Structures are given as C-alpha cells and as structure tokens.
Amino acid sequence: MSFLPRRTARRMAVALALTFGATGLLVSSPQQQAQASPPVAGQALAQWIDRDTVIWKGAERADAQLEFGAGESEPAGRRIRLTPGTLSPAERAAYPHLTGYPAFTVDPRDQGLARTALRGRLVATQHTADGRRATTGVQIPGVLDDLYGARAQHAALGPVFRHGRPTLSVWAPTARTVSLELDGRTVPMRRDDSSGVWRAQGQRDWVGKPYRYLVTVWAPSVGKTVTNKVTDPYSTALTADSGRSLVVDLGDPKLAPKGWAGLRKPAAVPLRRARIQELHLRDFSVEDRTSRHPGQYLAFTDARSDGMRHLKSLAAAGTSYVHLLPVFDGATVPEKRADQDRPGCDLTAYAPDSDRQQECLARSAARDAYNWGYDPLHYTVPEGSYAAAPEGAARTVEFRRMVQGLNGAGLRTVMDVVYNHTAASGQDPHSVLDRIVPGYYQRLLDDGGVATSTCCSGTAPEHTMMGKLVVDSVVTWARQYKIDGFRFDLMGHHPKANILAVRKALDALTPAKDGVDGKRIILYGEGWNFGEAANDARFVQATQRNMAGTGIATFSDRARDAVRGGGPFDADPRVQGFASGLYTDPNSSPENGDPAAQRARLLHYQDLIKVGLTGNLADYAFTDTAGRRVKGSQIDYNGTPAGYAADPGDALAYADAHDNETLYDALAYKLPQATSTADRARMQVLALATAALSQGPALSQAGSDLLRSKSLDRNSFNSGDWFNALHWNCADGNGFGRGLPPAADNKDKWPYARPPLADPALRPGCTEITGASAAYRDLLRIHATEPAFGLPTTAAVQQALSFPLSGKDETPGVITMRLADLVIVFNATPHQRHQTVPTLAGRPYALHPVQAHGADRTTATASYAPASGTFTVPARTVAVFRHTQE
Known part of the structure; x- marks a missing residue:
C-alpha cells in the first residue's frame, strides 16, 4: 500500500477538476493545455467513492474546485466543484485503505452531473499557484455502486425467459451505447437510467441463436473510446471456443437428460463429517483404457470403467463428495479436438530422470487439451473441451449426466469456483467483464493498476455487481446443475459478507420451489491471508480466522505442514515432518538441523497435529509437549495461532491437494532414499490418516490412496496428461519416474529430483498400491461408522477427545x-x-x-x-x- 507523501511547509493554492467527454478531449484553457501532462493510460490516483466524495492520493488539502471539460454534445466550462472534506465514519469503514489520503466533497449542486460524467473520459486535474497542472485518471466503482447499485443488484441479467420469449440484459452504466449483435444483425437495446441496465426483448425464434453485445465505452486502459464486441458475462451457453453467447433457457426440458427432474441424490452428509475426493476431470479418465469417454464429462457415466469402480469403492467406504477442479468455461484450452496440439515425441522412450519429456511437452503446452482451469472466462457455463460436442448447449446435457453419474455412484458433487480473478482484463480478447464496464469488476490498486496478487487480473467482489455475479452464478449452478457444494479458490480475497451472501442465497433454495435443498449444500474455501486485501485492509476478509463460526470451512495448512514437513516453498524439498521421518528416520538434508533441533521441531509438529485432530479448535485445551496446559489458539504456527476454529467444521483437514507435490512425491523427497516402497506406502497411509480421522471435514487428492505421483511436479496446472493422468490399474504404475518435472516451476528442484526418479526401487508395485488403497478405505469405514468422529461443538470435543x-x-x-x-x-x-x-x-x-x-x-x-x-x-x-x- 502506498502512503501519503510528506506535506510541504508552503501551502499551495490548487484547483482540482474532474474532466470528461465522449471524445476523450481534455477541455481547459490554452495556457493550461500547454503546461499539462496527459494522464498515463490506466493510471488513476483519484477515486470517486460515492456521489459526495472524491479521494485523491497525493493531492494538496487546500481550497479547490472541480472542472470538467465537454464531450461533443456538452457545452464547455461546466464544473463539478470540490471542497476539502473528511470521510464520514461509514466511508472510513468502507474504504479503510484510503483513510490517509486527502478527501474532497462534491458540491451538492453538481451531483446531478455525475451520471453524465461517468459515461465518457474522466480525469482529475490539479492546478498549482505557479500555473502547473497535473492530471490523473479516476477510479469509479464506488460512485457507480452508489448511483446504480441499489437498483441494479435486483436486476435479472443475461437471458431471462417468460412464456418462451427471451429478454437479454446487461449492466453497462458507463457505456455510451449498447446494442445486440444477434445472428448476424444488430438489435438496439434500451437503457434503464436508474439501474444502468440495457435490455432487449426478443421473440421465440431467438432461442438457440448466437449473440454478442456491442458496447461503446471509454476504456482507460488504452485511453480512448472503443466499441467492444463482447460475450455475455451471464451467458448460459456458448459456441465453441466461447466466440458467441447463445440464447438458451436452462429450464428447457430438451436440455434435461432422462431422470433429471427426479434425480435422487445420496444422503446429504454434514460438512463436519464430509470426506472429499479432489479430482481433475481430465485426469480421471484420459488414460483409463476402460472408459468409453476419456477426458470427458460422460466418463462419469461409464459405470464399469476402472475409474468409476474405484470411486464407487471409496463411496462405499465413506467418501461422500467428489470435488471437481474448475469445470466452468476457461480461456486456455482449445475446445475443438482438431485444434488441440499433442506432443510430437515418444515420451515413453526417455529415461525416468530425463529432461526430454518436459522439454517435449513444453512445445505443445500452450495449445494442448490440458489445464487445471483456474483461468475464468465465463463463470456459469460448462467448459467445452470436456464435452463430446463443445458447440452449443449439448455441454449442458453432458454436464448434467456427469452429475447423475456421480450421484448414482453414491457421491455428491462439489465445484471448484474461481471468482477471485479473471483470465485477463482491459482490452485483452479474453477479458469479458472489463470490456463492458471498464475499471469496475477488477480490483484496482491505489494507482489504478489491476491487482494481480491472485496470480492474474483480480476481481473485486466487494463491489456490488461483482458480488452479485458471484451469488447469481453459484445459485445457477446449484439450481440448474444440482451441484451439492462449492469450494472457493482464494476465498480470502472475497469479503466475508460476500461469502455469507452466497450462503444466505443457497439457504433460500427449496426442493418444492427450486428442485434442490440449498441448506444441504456445503461451502468451503482457501482462507489464505495475503495480497492487497491482507489483514482486512479493504474489508473484512473471508479468511481462516474470520470465517470461524460461520459453518463455512477453510483449508487448514497447520497439520498439513506438520505431517509433510517444512512448507510448500522450501528451497530444499527434503525438509522432514511427522510422517516423513523427522528425527526418527532422518535424511541427509542439513536443513533439518541437528538431532536436538529435529526432536524439538518434531514435538512441536505433534502439537500442531493434535490441534488438527480436534478440528483446529481455538478453545480446545490440552497439555502440549512442553507440559503446559494450553489452548489450540496458543500453539504457534509461523507466528499465528494454530487453532482458529470455533466449531468442528470450520477447518478442513488435508495432507495433499492439487497444489504442490503429491503426498507420494513429497515423501519421495523427504524419506531417506533407501526407504522401501512398502514402508513408503505405510507412511502414506499414516499421513492420510491424520486428516481422515480428524474432527471436521477432510479432503484428499484423487489417487493419493493409490500412491499417486506426478513425477515430482509441484505445479502441474499446465503439465499435460503425461504428468497428471490418474492410473487406476496398478499395472500402469503410479506415475513416478515419468521424467524430470517441467522446468518452469521445478528446475530449482532438479538436483534433488534426479536421484529418486532414477531409482527403480522407488516405483511401487501392485502390492503396495492396492494395499495402501485398501488400508485407506479401512480408515474411511472406521470414520463413517463411529459417531465420535462427527462431534458438533467444541464442548463435545473437549469432553470426548x-x-x-x-x-x-x-x-x-x-x-x-x-x-x-x-x-x-x-x-x-x-x-x-x-x-x-x-x-x-x-x-x-x-x-x-x-x-x-x-x-x-x-x-x-x-x-x-x-x-x-x-x-x-x-x-x-x-x-x-x-x-x-x-
């Protein structure tokens, strides 16, 4: 966060102006024009937070006035006047990160100009006593919410059908014009000035037709007015490769597979007892020779495939949910199979520690069929590359058949949702939201740049309409696709209020009205605390600590790190933990320290694991390894409390997930290399047990019970099928020794990776693979049949555990x-x-x-x-x- 510059001793007389116009021309005197510097495209140091208030980083606190220039149709010389002011308590609460910057009050007489000003170029200007003049762009999300949010948040957006006739609606309050490009012709849209929503009512023959919006709007990222041809953020269906939205009614009976209306789901399992398999859709079946639909939604309808048989065995043992990595429309993978690149070499010909496999895969990775899917393009349409028929609404039917297949196997379905960022912003072709309302949906930093701490172009769910999109999208997946749970990626970048709004909206869904019982839908997410939102800098975040007591779980990294050893970003991956031999079976890494240090750290890890076994409860009291009577919140985890949960169910336990090395790969690094595969399998089961036998929900990565390996790849989001595919038949191995993992994210680990990958003794056989899976299923059976693993309160855990x-x-x-x-x-x-x-x-x-x-x-x-x-x-x-x- 930037801070206010030191004030000079000399007071300066300044004039401040907000300048706007449809043509992008700055209107001022000739002398001012000669001395002014145009604002840098995309830079915006001023923030118009509501109709009353502008905050400007770096401005002088002095008498001022606001001036704005004219567009083509407005007279010159009009003004939006500002006077130095202060933030109200409500404004301070809404914008805590801006409280140190100068605030200015909009003259009430000029507030009526705001709606016009916001529909063109908008610039803040500052004039000094000696005639100099500076300019900067203006951030406008706050004032847009103030002017339009109350009405717009209740608008039905996207395609809405009434008696078979569609109405298409899009929120675009800053647009000069919006029209509809439908089936090759242009249809005018009408603007509702109170909400900023543009609408076009259609005829029955619109159904199934492709459309886009033509939005003429000022784009600060390029400093000019543009006309964007853009798909609908509320799309319900798309053409292949997301080129056009389609006018589709998800309630159309033609899109319902047989038995959909009366779908019988497995009994709902409370979140605190949930045992979850995290699964990537393509990984599941792409190398399953028994699947008739490899890599597709329909693979989950292949009841006799090896993969589905294994999922059924897990369900019978006590697994209750399958968590699917993102399956909404993404920006990365070509959806037509003919357009997907394939490796141009024989990957099986290279040595297990060779760098040739990853080198070959890197050449096709950008256009192959693989990606984890954390690259959102359209949030509420199934990804087309997983469909047998990616063109049109057929993917809707296939997705629903997938849900039916999982439900029929005894498993409820969780979707991984990624509302915290978009694939792109600005004028990028993969930017949807920002090309309709530039500068609104993305979270902007104090200088106007788009925040990227999430990895990509961050979104701003704290803004009314982005928060609405999150709620509307989740409710659509729940109602129209009968999804049973949602996992929020980087949930800590959402306001707590936004996630609670999702919970409230789901709770309102009923079987009679909506066909689903929303109260039985589970919610959990990554409550990490980092980036520009960290420590509640902008709002109360949906972080681990803040979500305690809400019934919405957060992933707990405390026991995970203690079980595995070290952390996910260690330079030396051999740092050991409880289940990887620390002190009791040390390896050669100097990072582990001397025996005394190892012993001390191991005992501390055991305290962390104990807290995890309670469900990460903050108030659970026990005797730690130092002999002190402590609470879970008093056990240290990297400077923060280990225990943060108010009730069992607030924290989700896990030993591995799609991020970082698989559990088998972590143990391959950490256990002494001479450790037998039989002992490695036993340590794998023990590590999984620390989550499987804990209070509260637990998750494991699909294939971990089968000793799954990604050949030591710690970030396999784009590593292709070769490194990622699941192997259900033990005769195909577990994936270990498929070459050095891709250089982009692993090359610094190659010196540590070569020795184990080259060692054939580290590749398990069927005895170890099937034995580990059977032992894990035994643990699931114990958990499922013993009521003591589902205690509802801290008091109950304190009494029983x-x-x-x-x-x-x-x-x-x-x-x-x-x-x-x-x-x-x-x-x-x-x-x-x-x-x-x-x-x-x-x-x-x-x-x-x-x-x-x-x-x-x-x-x-x-x-x-x-x-x-x-x-x-x-x-x-x-x-x-x-x-x-x-």
Missing part, C-alpha cells in the same frame, strides 16, 4: 489420542512402539474390527495389554482400538 500421553515425556514420532470409546495410535517411527496409558489399565480394548479383519495384515498385529493399559503398534502404522464389553 484427549491426548493422554501428551507432555514432556511424550514419545517423539508417536501420537496417542483417546476419542470416546476409541484409542488411536499414530506411530510414525520405523520401530514398533508401546504406548501405556495407566488410566486405562484394566479396561478392555481390542483392535477395531475393520482393521483386525482388514486388508493390512501388519496393522492387524497391533495389540493391547489390559493389565497395564499398553497399546502395541507396529512401525509406520495407525491403529484404532475400540472399547469392548466387559
């Missing part, structure tokens, strides 16, 4: 947890461990029958000695014991 051996004498590498009638021992060490709980001596326990009769015969050897209260657990094993009848 404890760590009886926690304290100064705690065993490094072992966590013992008591949960109601269960005792769970996580033994991450390479040795058998005996855990004696004196308070349980004489009480009967036995290994949980699911594990006693389960797939892992090593775990089945775990035992209990009632005389002493001693639980004996094999090396690298999580064992669950249950109290038996006397």
Whole structure:
C-alpha cells in the first residue's frame, strides 16, 4: 500500500477538476493545455467513492474546485466543484485503505452531473499557484455502486425467459451505447437510467441463436473510446471456443437428460463429517483404457470403467463428495479436438530422470487439451473441451449426466469456483467483464493498476455487481446443475459478507420451489491471508480466522505442514515432518538441523497435529509437549495461532491437494532414499490418516490412496496428461519416474529430483498400491461408522477427545489420542512402539474390527495389554482400538 507523501511547509493554492467527454478531449484553457501532462493510460490516483466524495492520493488539502471539460454534445466550462472534506465514519469503514489520503466533497449542486460524467473520459486535474497542472485518471466503482447499485443488484441479467420469449440484459452504466449483435444483425437495446441496465426483448425464434453485445465505452486502459464486441458475462451457453453467447433457457426440458427432474441424490452428509475426493476431470479418465469417454464429462457415466469402480469403492467406504477442479468455461484450452496440439515425441522412450519429456511437452503446452482451469472466462457455463460436442448447449446435457453419474455412484458433487480473478482484463480478447464496464469488476490498486496478487487480473467482489455475479452464478449452478457444494479458490480475497451472501442465497433454495435443498449444500474455501486485501485492509476478509463460526470451512495448512514437513516453498524439498521421518528416520538434508533441533521441531509438529485432530479448535485445551496446559489458539504456527476454529467444521483437514507435490512425491523427497516402497506406502497411509480421522471435514487428492505421483511436479496446472493422468490399474504404475518435472516451476528442484526418479526401487508395485488403497478405505469405514468422529461443538470435543500421553515425556514420532470409546495410535517411527496409558489399565480394548479383519495384515498385529493399559503398534502404522464389553 502506498502512503501519503510528506506535506510541504508552503501551502499551495490548487484547483482540482474532474474532466470528461465522449471524445476523450481534455477541455481547459490554452495556457493550461500547454503546461499539462496527459494522464498515463490506466493510471488513476483519484477515486470517486460515492456521489459526495472524491479521494485523491497525493493531492494538496487546500481550497479547490472541480472542472470538467465537454464531450461533443456538452457545452464547455461546466464544473463539478470540490471542497476539502473528511470521510464520514461509514466511508472510513468502507474504504479503510484510503483513510490517509486527502478527501474532497462534491458540491451538492453538481451531483446531478455525475451520471453524465461517468459515461465518457474522466480525469482529475490539479492546478498549482505557479500555473502547473497535473492530471490523473479516476477510479469509479464506488460512485457507480452508489448511483446504480441499489437498483441494479435486483436486476435479472443475461437471458431471462417468460412464456418462451427471451429478454437479454446487461449492466453497462458507463457505456455510451449498447446494442445486440444477434445472428448476424444488430438489435438496439434500451437503457434503464436508474439501474444502468440495457435490455432487449426478443421473440421465440431467438432461442438457440448466437449473440454478442456491442458496447461503446471509454476504456482507460488504452485511453480512448472503443466499441467492444463482447460475450455475455451471464451467458448460459456458448459456441465453441466461447466466440458467441447463445440464447438458451436452462429450464428447457430438451436440455434435461432422462431422470433429471427426479434425480435422487445420496444422503446429504454434514460438512463436519464430509470426506472429499479432489479430482481433475481430465485426469480421471484420459488414460483409463476402460472408459468409453476419456477426458470427458460422460466418463462419469461409464459405470464399469476402472475409474468409476474405484470411486464407487471409496463411496462405499465413506467418501461422500467428489470435488471437481474448475469445470466452468476457461480461456486456455482449445475446445475443438482438431485444434488441440499433442506432443510430437515418444515420451515413453526417455529415461525416468530425463529432461526430454518436459522439454517435449513444453512445445505443445500452450495449445494442448490440458489445464487445471483456474483461468475464468465465463463463470456459469460448462467448459467445452470436456464435452463430446463443445458447440452449443449439448455441454449442458453432458454436464448434467456427469452429475447423475456421480450421484448414482453414491457421491455428491462439489465445484471448484474461481471468482477471485479473471483470465485477463482491459482490452485483452479474453477479458469479458472489463470490456463492458471498464475499471469496475477488477480490483484496482491505489494507482489504478489491476491487482494481480491472485496470480492474474483480480476481481473485486466487494463491489456490488461483482458480488452479485458471484451469488447469481453459484445459485445457477446449484439450481440448474444440482451441484451439492462449492469450494472457493482464494476465498480470502472475497469479503466475508460476500461469502455469507452466497450462503444466505443457497439457504433460500427449496426442493418444492427450486428442485434442490440449498441448506444441504456445503461451502468451503482457501482462507489464505495475503495480497492487497491482507489483514482486512479493504474489508473484512473471508479468511481462516474470520470465517470461524460461520459453518463455512477453510483449508487448514497447520497439520498439513506438520505431517509433510517444512512448507510448500522450501528451497530444499527434503525438509522432514511427522510422517516423513523427522528425527526418527532422518535424511541427509542439513536443513533439518541437528538431532536436538529435529526432536524439538518434531514435538512441536505433534502439537500442531493434535490441534488438527480436534478440528483446529481455538478453545480446545490440552497439555502440549512442553507440559503446559494450553489452548489450540496458543500453539504457534509461523507466528499465528494454530487453532482458529470455533466449531468442528470450520477447518478442513488435508495432507495433499492439487497444489504442490503429491503426498507420494513429497515423501519421495523427504524419506531417506533407501526407504522401501512398502514402508513408503505405510507412511502414506499414516499421513492420510491424520486428516481422515480428524474432527471436521477432510479432503484428499484423487489417487493419493493409490500412491499417486506426478513425477515430482509441484505445479502441474499446465503439465499435460503425461504428468497428471490418474492410473487406476496398478499395472500402469503410479506415475513416478515419468521424467524430470517441467522446468518452469521445478528446475530449482532438479538436483534433488534426479536421484529418486532414477531409482527403480522407488516405483511401487501392485502390492503396495492396492494395499495402501485398501488400508485407506479401512480408515474411511472406521470414520463413517463411529459417531465420535462427527462431534458438533467444541464442548463435545473437549469432553470426548484427549491426548493422554501428551507432555514432556511424550514419545517423539508417536501420537496417542483417546476419542470416546476409541484409542488411536499414530506411530510414525520405523520401530514398533508401546504406548501405556495407566488410566486405562484394566479396561478392555481390542483392535477395531475393520482393521483386525482388514486388508493390512501388519496393522492387524497391533495389540493391547489390559493389565497395564499398553497399546502395541507396529512401525509406520495407525491403529484404532475400540472399547469392548466387559
């Protein structure tokens, strides 16, 4: 954030002016024109935050007046006058990041000029006593919300049908004109001056026809008036490659697959008990030889494919949701298969540690069929590259059939949604929102530049109409596609109020009225705190801490890092953690420190994991490894409280996800290279268990139970099928050793990657792959059948859950947890461990029958000695014991 420059001792007489005109001409005196510097395109140091107030970074606080020039049809010499002012308490609350800048009050007599001024070039000017004059652009989202938001937020946008006749509506309050390009002809649109919405009412024969909006508007990013031909932000269907929107009614019975109206869903699972598989649609089936629709929506209708059989087995064991990485329309992948590039080399011919595979893939990556999809183009239309028929509304039918297929397999469906950024902004061809209302939908920095902390052109859900788009889009997916949950990408860049508005809108959906029960739809997201919005700089964010108690979960990185070791951005990926051998099975990395440092860090990691097992509860009290009685909020995580949740369900546990290395790959780096694949598989299951057996929701990346590898790729968003595809048949391996991962995001790790990739002993076989999956499913069964894993409140967790051996004498590498009638021992060490709980001596326990009769015969050897209260657990094993009848 920029700060106000130091004020000079000499007061300066200044004049401030907002200048606008349709032609983009700055109107002032000839002398002023000679001495003025035109504003830099896109720069905007002034912000018109409401009809009363302008804030200008760097302006002098002095008597001033506002002047504006004229466009082609307005007389010269008119003014919007400003006087130095102060921000009201409401304005300070709405714009906390601007409170240090000079504020000016708009003369009430000139407020009526605002609507005209906003529809052309808008410039702030400053005149000094010695005749110098500076200019800058003006940011206008605040005043647009003030003037139009109250009416516009209730408008129905996009195609809306009444008795079979469509009305097309778009919000474009700053446009000079808007017309409709429909099926090769131009149709005029009428502006509603109170809302800024333009509408055109059509006939029945419009249905199915392509259209675009022709928007004539001032574009600050290029400093001129343009006429943009742009698709509808509220599109419900598109032509291939998103060239045109289509006039489509999602309620048309022709778009409903057989059985859609009466679709029976699996029983809803409360968020606090949800067990979620995170899955990329193309990864799921593109290399599944048993799928009839590889890489497509319809792969989920192939009930007998290896992939669907595996998902069904997970559902039967207790997985309740499949979380699909973005499946809305993206900007990156060519949707027609004929236009998609393919690698031009034999990838199987190269060595497992070769750089040739990634080199070959890099040549086709920009135009191949692969991308994670975090590149939004149209938020509320299914992505066409996953459709058998990308042209038109057929993709709607296929998407719905996918939902049916997942529901039929016993799984509810979550969508990954990415409203925090767009693929592009300004006049870029992949910019939609910013070419309709320039400077509104994107979040702007104090100098007028578009914020990019999210990776791309950030959006501003704090603005009324961007917030409305988020709510409207989510409700459409819920009502029209029967989506059961939403995961918000970078949710911390949203206002908390926006996410709560989504929750409120979903809660209003009812089976009778909407065909879905909105109250049963789950919400969670990434509550990371960073960027220009960090620390509630602009609004109260939807971050981990702020979302506690809302019933909307945030991903918890606390236990994740403790389980894996280090952090996702470590220069040396061999930094170890609880499940990767820290202290108990050290590797050669100097970053781990000496044995004493390792031991201390491991014990601290165990405290972090304990907090995670409670559901990351802030107020849960326990004895830490230093022997102190503490709360979860008093355990340190990189300078912040480890425990932040108010209730189980506020924090989502996970050991791996699509970001960063897969769990198997992280362990490939971190475990000593001589560790056998059998032991690697056991450590994988133990790591997954820390999430699977926690209070609150938990997520795992698809294929992690099968020891999935991406050949050490830490950012595989554009790495193609070769590195990303899931292998359901263990005979095809797990993906490890497919070459050095792509250089763009991994080259600094290549020195660490070559040795394990070249080692054939690190490639697991069917015994390890199927054994790990079966052991993981046993954990899911235990979680699903034991009520103690779904405790509803902090008080209930405090009463039922404890760590009886926690304290100064705690065993490094072992966590013992008591949960109601269960005792769970996580033994991450390479040795058998005996855990004696004196308070349980004489009480009967036995290994949980699911594990006693389960797939892992090593775990089945775990035992209990009632005389002493001693639980004996094999090396690298999580064992669950249950109290038996006397």
